[in-house]
Amino acid sequence: MEMPSNLTFHSYLPKNATSSKSKKTAIEKGLLLHSSTHRNLDYTAREEERGSKPLLNHFIGIYDPKTGKLQVVEAxxxxxxxxVRSKQVATEQEGKKSMLDQRTDLGQTFGTKKAKKAIQDKVLNAIAPQRKPGDTSTPVKLDDASKAILNSIGAVTSTMASREELQAAVDEAKPVPKANVDASEVYDVYRPEELIGADIINLVPIREWQEKAKxxxxxxxxxxxVVSRVQAIASNDSAEMRLRVLRYLSIVLLFYLYSKPGRQKGTRQLPPREKLRELLAPAPEAVVENIRRxxxxxxxxxxxxxxxxxxxxxxxxCIVDNFEVDTQAxxxxxxxxxxxxxQYFHEIGARVKPVKDKTEERTLQVAKLTLPLDLPKQRQIRARR
Known part of the structure; x- marks a missing residue:
């Protein structure tokens, strides 16, 4: 609960501290502050014990705008x-118990352990507004404690993020490529120029593969x-961008395969930078550095x-296979x-379904990227009753 900034406190000193014979300084005298200016709550301030830091002192500066002097005082x-301020005595009518309250008391007094546990859980989880005894339509007005709690909750929750903002923050922090969720065509969801970079994609070497396929x-x-797809794509003159993406993907796969398990669990260690360039040749240095960073x-x-x-x-x-990938290779x-x-395909919004291959008599796991995307949502924990 946050303390309002407009409270007015009254100071109180012990009786012996006000005596003229007392030789204690102002800082040595005990002090108590009290405020009742809030409409529902009373605030009391007491001096904190020094505890484990007896030599720690606090000071405040008092600036006098008339003289321009600053006085530093120990605080x-x-x-x-x-x-919560004490409530007024309830009226006789309000003091009468409802039939439900009487049944609860009987259950707590004479019920079995299982019945008592059920009653306790029901009382703890009850969040419905209280009603006047015998009245099933009019809720009771909130008391001072409830009003104070609700006001505090309202002040805190007013700046809380909405569910959409939380989902956006979760998506931004995920280790996945950024998808264009507003795309009207599936090929605009992950564009090579954005996924790889327009400058990098043009540096990816494809001439060697084109010549061999020709x-x-x-x-x-x-x-x-790569081997199961390169021949068909490299021999297709209209599939140059797909070939560049396949070539870039092949370099990324080698980058991963040449890494070795690291000392820490779940990590992998890369070869030295010069050695890595040799292993990924003939990939240009700019492409290798782009992947490494x-x-x-x-x-x-x-x-x-x-x-x-x-x-x-x-x-x-998905780009190489026209958004329908046999995931086996x-x-x-x-x-x-x-x-x-x-799960990785699901994270980028694709749906994976089993498809029977009649020629080879086996079941394929095919990932298909279609609109709308099947992106995972933030898991919501269901409230217990």
Whole structure:
């Protein structure tokens, strides 16, 4: 409960402190402050004991605007407590118990342990407004204590964030790529220029893959996901942007695969910077540095960076596969369980459903990005009754 700033306090000293024979200084005399200017509460301020800090003193400065002088005076540290002002004696009619109150008293007196527990839980969780005895329509007016509590709650909750603001804050803090939730077309949800960066995407090398695909040469790579798609995309002249995204995704996968488990649980350690550039060649240095800064800190991938990297891989895979991804190969590359892989796709707004493959007689887990997005919502805890 917050204390109003416009309270007026009256000071009180012990009887012996007011005696002319007392040799104590003002700071050594006991002091008590009291205020009853609030309409519902009384405030009492008492001097706090020094406790474990006997040498700690407090001072205040008193500025006189007429003389321009500042006087520094030792002050007492006071602890203020508020109490509800004593209520007036209830009338005889208000003192009468309702039938429900009488049944509650009987249950508490003669009931079993189970019945007493049920009555206690019901009383503790009752939040309905009180009513006058025998009146089932008119609520009783709030007493001073209830008014004081409600006023305090209103002052505090007036600045609280709304549910929408809380959800936005949660989404902003999540280790996932930022989605365009206002997009009217699915290809505008995660655009390569925003997901990767317009300057970086143009630096990604694709000529080697295009030449090999043109001459029918096989393209070898350390990723099942990349190998199963690169030939078809590289040979398609109209799929240049998808090829750039696939090439960038391949560098991100290598960046992750070349890292090793770190000393701390849940972390991964990168090779030295020069060694990393050699391993990711022929990727340009600007592309490597872009990935390193985005998905690591000080040569280390913490859980936040790992989640961010895998979520980006899911979004990039959606672009490569025209927003309908068979998750098997990507799951194998990242060495994840299917349940975990599905959760990462769910975090970017995709829906994962089992699809039967009649040719190979197996069930595929296909992630599909469609509008409206299936983004996770902030979990709401249901109030207990």
């Amino acid at each position: 007492k540290k006071m602890v203020v407590r508020g109490t 001459h029918g040469e096989s393209i070898q790579f350390q990723s099942r996901y 985005k998905f690591s800190d000080g040569g280390q991938l913490r859980k936040f960076h790992i989640d961010l990297l895998i979520a980006h891989c899911c979004a990039l895979a 990507l799951k194998d590359d990242l060495k994840l369980d299917q349940r975990v892989m599905n």
